[in-house]
Amino acid sequence: MNFDLHPEQSKSGAAVLCEGISRAFTGAGLVLDHITFQIQPGEFVALLGPSGSGKSSLLRLTAGLDRADEGRLSIEAGQEAVSRGFVFQEPTLIPWRNVLRNTTLPLELQGWETDKAEARAEEELRRVRLVDFAARYPHELSGGMKMRTSVARALITRPNLLLLDEPFAALDEPTRHALQQQLREIWTALGMTVLFVTHSISEAVFLADRVIVLSQRPARILLDSAINLPPARTAALRTSLNYVQEMSRISAAVPIPEANA
Amino acid sequence: MNPNARMSSLLPPLLPLLVSMGVFELAVRSGWVPSYLIPAPSEVVRSLIDDRLELAMAGWTTLSSALVGLLLSFSAGTLFAIALSSSDLARRAFYPYAVFFQTVPIIAIAPLLVIWFGFGQPTVIASAAIVSVFPIIASTLLGLKSTEPALVDLFTLYSATTRQMLYMLKIPFALPQIFSGLRIASGLAVVGAIVGEFIGGGGLGSVVDSARTQQRIDRVFAAVLISALLGVVLVGAVNFVSALTLGSWHTSERKP
Numbered sequence: 001m002n003f004d005l006h007p008e009q010s011k012s013g014a015a016v017l018c019e020g021i022s023r024a025f026t027g028a029g030l031v032l033d034h035i036t037f038q039i040q041p042g043e044f045v046a047l048l049g050p051s052g053s054g055k056s057s058l059l060r061l062t063a064g065l066d067r068a069d070e071g072r073l074s075i076e077a078g079q080e081a082v083s084r085g086f087v088f089q090e091p092t093l094i095p096w097r098n099v100l101r102n103t104t105l106p107l108e109l110q111g112w113e114t115d116k117a118e119a120r121a122e123e124e125l126r127r128v129r130l131v132d133f134a135a136r137y138p139h140e141l142s143g144g145m146k147m148r149t150s151v152a153r154a155l156i157t158r159p160n161l162l163l164l165d166e167p168f169a170a171l172d173e174p175t176r177h178a179l180q181q182q183l184r185e186i187w188t189a190l191g192m193t194v195l196f197v198t199h200s201i202s203e204a205v206f207l208a209d210r211v212i213v214l215s216q217r218p219a220r221i222l223l224d225s226a227i228n229l230p231p232a233r234t235a236a237l238r239t240s241l242n243y244v245q246e247m248s249r250i251s252a253a254v255p256i257p258e259a260n261a
Numbered sequence: 262m263n264p265n266a267r268m269s270s271l272l273p274p275l276l277p278l279l280v281s282m283g284v285f286e287l288a289v290r291s292g293w294v295p296s297y298l299i300p301a302p303s304e305v306v307r308s309l310i311d312d313r314l315e316l317a318m319a320g321w322t323t324l325s326s327a328l329v330g331l332l333l334s335f336s337a338g339t340l341f342a343i344a345l346s347s348s349d350l351a352r353r354a355f356y357p358y359a360v361f362f363q364t365v366p367i368i369a370i371a372p373l374l375v376i377w378f379g380f381g382q383p384t385v386i387a388s389a390a391i392v393s394v395f396p397i398i399a400s401t402l403l404g405l406k407s408t409e410p411a412l413v414d415l416f417t418l419y420s421a422t423t424r425q426m427l428y429m430l431k432i433p434f435a436l437p438q439i440f441s442g443l444r445i446a447s448g449l450a451v452v453g454a455i456v457g458e459f460i461g462g463g464g465l466g467s468v469v470d471s472a473r474t475q476q477r478i479d480r481v482f483a484a485v486l487i488s489a490l491l492g493v494v495l496v497g498a499v500n501f502v503s504a505l506t507l508g509s510w511h512t513s514e515r516k517p
Contacts, residue, residue, distance in 0.1 A: 060414075063418060064418070065414050065417060065418060084418065086414075086415070086418050088411050088414070088415070089411075090411060092409070092411040092412060092414075092415055094412065094430075094433075095510040095511065096433055096507075096510040096511075105415075105419070106419045108429075109416065109419040109420070109421045109425055109429075110419065110420075137510055138510075139510065157419075
């Protein structure tokens with residue numbers, strides 16, 4: 001596939017240090033139980049766990065949208081300021097803004113001039129192959145296009161930490177596969193740190209270089225393992241023996257929900 | 262819409278009207294219903310034609326009072342709702358007083374309005390504003406409180422200021438509810454204006470009042486017809502602005 005990537009804009013990734021993080025919610029009780037892990041700058045890490053295990057809660061903490069009850073979470077990007085991009089489970093687009101203006105939103109909130117923000121947005125839309133749809137409104141887009149807009153919006157601030165919360169879960173399989181490959185290529189080109197939350201073992205293994213498996217609630221880390229696959233993730237990889245072996249190794253660690261779950 | 266399609270969409274509401282008018286005409290002319298209770302539709306039409314100038318002037322006075330009252334209640338109600346939406350404490354402290362405006366019988370406090378504002382238009386405007394303010398507060402507040410949580414997260418993530426959150430997210434998101442409050446309020450503003458005119462004088466309210474004392478029941482009906490028309494015009498104007506504003510994005514205004 002021929003994507004218009006801009007390796008010259010690569011930015012070093014941020015490092016994430018999560019030390020003994022715990023979080024409880026009224027009603028739900030303890031959700032995260034002393035979670036400790038470290039992510040190196042530029043790593044692509046998948047956070048894998050059953051539904052309701054607290055993956056999203058952990059991601060929200062990392063995004064600064066919530067505070068931990070206990071523990072320490074620090075994000076550092078060396079000389080640069082930490083800049084986060086977030087892709088939600090739903091595309092979370094603003095219905096009265098077209099694709100271009102949805103993409104410029106983070107820059108507008110930071111006080112950028114419209115011309116400059118739009119020029120940058122066009123670049124990001126070209127990256128996700130949506131530049132021809134810039135004038136469309138969200139209700140005129142397919143599910144995959146909405147999600148690509150959401151990814152372009154997350155990339156527009158050139159984040160050194162990209163956080164994704166099961167972004168492709170609602171898409172059909174061919175679209176999901178295409179977007180997974182596209183995300184991997186964007187990461188290869190830009191080199192930011194990626195933390196990708198998913199409940200799909202195949203998705204985690206295909207995308208990430210390292211997988212952290214969480215237990216059922218209250219979440220603890222069951223496995224933290226590198227994925228032994230080549231850096232280039234192509235469609236052919238999905239049917240390779242290596243991929244299947246890595247999937248079965250990881251799935252052995254993933255807790256099986258109880259029958260009545 | 263072609264002429265045939267327009268006709269077939271107009272026919273269902275027109276048919277019952279024409280039939281009932283025909284029945285009333287027959288009932289009054291044959292003496293089954295005394296004309297001092299219900300006028301023959303032809304009498305009402307004659308009154309509309311004969312008194313057209315006076316009715317048009319009165320209608321214009323009522324419409325302008327209702328419009329000014331609506332503008333007042335819209336600006337005050339929206340600002341009040343924005344203030345209430347900013348904190349739970351403010352909402353708990355002041356919302357009950359907003360409910361007061363809905364439950365207060367306007368006919369009972371209209372004499373007070375005359376004492377405060379004197380006879381004439383200010384009393385009429387105040388009456389229209391008081392009657393129409395609650396739906397605006399309630400709908401705007403509901404709209405401002407129902408912003409999609411993920412969008413609030415998105416704005417928080419990019420450190421949006423309170424002002425950006427309000428103008429770029431919460432108010433646009435609340436627009437469909439704001440318009441639906443405005444639709445209800447615009448009908449009520451006409452009712453409020455006419456009640457105000459009963460006491461404060463002028464407009465269709467005075468026409469109805471004086472026609473009633475003169476036993477001119479046909480004129481009462483003609484004035485009531487005009488006032489209903491004013492309500493329809495105001496609601497239509499709100500619908501027009503709503504379609505212009507929300508047309509490109511909101512399901513309620515999207516063309517199939």
